[in-house]
Amino acid sequence: VDQCKLTGNWTNDLGSNMTIGNLSSKGEFTGTYHTAVTSTTQQIKLSPLTGIQHNNTQPIFGFTVNWTFTDSSAVFTGQCFVDKDGKEVLKTMWLLRSDAKSIKDDWNATSVGTNVFTRL
Ligand SMILES: CC(=O)N1C(=O)N[C@@H]2[C@H](CCCCC(=O)O)SC[C@@H]21
16 A cells, blocks of 8 residues: 555644645645644634655655644644554654744744644
8 A cells, every 4th residue: 555645634643633635746735734723812724735745665745834824834844654553654843933023023933843643
């Protein structure tokens, strides 16, 4: 079976879910991301994502989420692994860029985190 093709539904340890569509011949994909958490007071809404993955086993990928309910973006990069039980795991790190009111606040506008996704 085509393990670590990212098409399908994933969930992470925060309880956020993402759905990834079919891959192009170049490994490009689009999808939607439903975050379980936000640093804003906005109502959480489904947000679009777009990314690309390599075509080897245990592929490396990256994708960007443009949050529709706040002026921020997150870029995720990581690798898909198949664990000893044959389960696919996405080990990722992300940079979240929030909206800085002015350039003097730019220093404090990017946060970083790690995250693990498994198939829903
Ligand atoms: C995967 C993971 O760790 N995260 C997740 O699932 N949601 C949070 C952030 C959601 C930001 C929402 C918009 C905002 O508050 O600016 S992006 C990385 C983090």
